[in-house]
Amino acid sequence: MKKWSLVYICMTLVLAATLSGFLKQDELTYFSTLADSTFPRPSNFPAPVYDFSKNKFTKIKVELGRRLFYDGILSKNGTISCGTCHIQAAAFSHHGHRLSHGIFDSLGARNAPALQNLAWAKAFMWDGGVPDLDLQPLVPITSHVEMGESMANVVEKISKDPYYPTYFGAAFGNREITTARVMQALSQFMAAMVSANSKYDKVMRKEDSVTFTDTEAKGYAVFKAQCASCHKEPFFTDFSFRNNGLYPYSEDYGRMGITTRQSDKYRFKVPSLRNVALTAPYMHDGRFKNLDFVLQHYVIDIQPTDNIDPLLMQPSGRTGLPLTPADKEALKAFLYTLTDSTFLKNKGLAEVNICPSCIRY
Numbered sequence: 001m002k003k004w005s006l007v008y009i010c011m012t013l014v015l016a017a018t019l020s021g022f023l024k025q026d027e028l029t030y031f032s033t034l035a036d037s038t039f040p041r042p043s044n045f046p047a048p049v050y051d052f053s054k055n056k057f058t059k060i061k062v063e064l065g066r067r068l069f070y071d072g073i074l075s076k077n078g079t080i081s082c083g084t085c086h087i088q089a090a091a092f093s094h095h096g097h098r099l100s101h102g103i104f105d106s107l108g109a110r111n112a113p114a115l116q117n118l119a120w121a122k123a124f125m126w127d128g129g130v131p132d133l134d135l136q137p138l139v140p141i142t143s144h145v146e147m148g149e150s151m152a153n154v155v156e157k158i159s160k161d162p163y164y165p166t167y168f169g170a171a172f173g174n175r176e177i178t179t180a181r182v183m184q185a186l187s188q189f190m191a192a193m194v195s196a197n198s199k200y201d202k203v204m205r206k207e208d209s210v211t212f213t214d215t216e217a218k219g220y221a222v223f224k225a226q227c228a229s230c231h232k233e234p235f236f237t238d239f240s241f242r243n244n245g246l247y248p249y250s251e252d253y254g255r256m257g258i259t260t261r262q263s264d265k266y267r268f269k270v271p272s273l274r275n276v277a278l279t280a281p282y283m284h285d286g287r288f289k290n291l292d293f294v295l296q297h298y299v300i301d302i303q304p305t306d307n308i309d310p311l312l313m314q315p316s317g318r319t320g321l322p323l324t325p326a327d328k329e330a331l332k333a334f335l336y337t338l339t340d341s342t343f344l345k346n347k348g349l350a351e352v353n354i355c356p357s358c359i360r361y
Contacts, residue, residue, distance in 0.1 A: 038057065061189075065186045126254065243305060265306045275338060
């Protein structure tokens with residue numbers, strides 16, 4: 001047993017040394033393939049909101065951000081990465097988990113939202129508490145129920161890593177590692193999470209003669225009549241904060257916690273419906289396990305809480321949306337057309353380790 005353990009250790013050390021030497025010898029060749037490029041803006045999308053003049057879009061920054069995104073080095077004990085709660089196959093949501101999970105089996109207070117088309121958003125988190133994509137990673141990294149780390153420690157750990165300084169040098173012109181540069185690399189990767197190649201997009205762009213089925217077309221008509229005011233195309237969100245009539249199970253007051261305005265009580269960010277078939281459970285607290293429960297809520301379970309959105313009030317005074325069972329089935333069929341398999345399988349967004357030592361636990 002000891003003999004085989006020794007052989008395994010030797011083989012591991014040889015492999016690590018080989019990979020390390022390969023990176024050192026070929027790093028310039030590798031980095032040269034990551035030439036500067038323009039941001040991949042889809043033809044049916046407006047100009048992004050994110051200011052790339054302050055953080056120029058380059059492939060090497062995206063690649064550096066990708067490695068940081070999937071690296072447990074950002075957390076206190078090395079066990080939690082951004083990718084832990086934001087899984088690509090689920091449109092970078094935490095599919096199947098009602099609330100986010102953190103270090104030491106900590107449980108967060110909210111559902112981890114999907115990450116997509118963030119370069120067009122003006123505020124982040126369910127309550128909009130972060131006004132800039134460059135600042136967003138600070139929240140999970142420093143939260144005691146998520147990554148539980150300080151940026152001073154993150155910078156120190158990354159600076160001592162045998163691989164990261166080379167990447168930072170290629171991305172920023174020198175090997176200095178700062179909080180701002182870590183944030184900019186992460187925001188570049190998150191900005192690159194562009195979802196715009198679903199069946200819906202192909203129909204809208206008239207590509208490859210793709211068309212909706214009759215049921216999907218009916219669902220699209222229902223969507224435009226009942227849902228599009230809040231879930232505005234092409235992002236399927238208007239990026240606003242609204243009270244959608246959820247029963248308040250907790251003292252999470254949403255946007256009010258940021259603005260302190262009573263008028264913002266129970267208002268949460270309107271999520272995008274892109275890839276919605278894959279991002280269950282739903283709502284800010286993950287209370288609904290599937291789309292059927294979501295639609296049931298909007299038809300019969302709207303609660304007339306403080307600041308209920310007026311769009312959810314019918315002329316008769318009743319709450320909810322007037323959807324028939326046939327409407328709901330058609331609407332679900334349309335929502336499935338928002339699934340973007342290209343985005344979900346994009347290898348440039350997939351999990352990756354910077355080096356053999358990047359498995360931190």
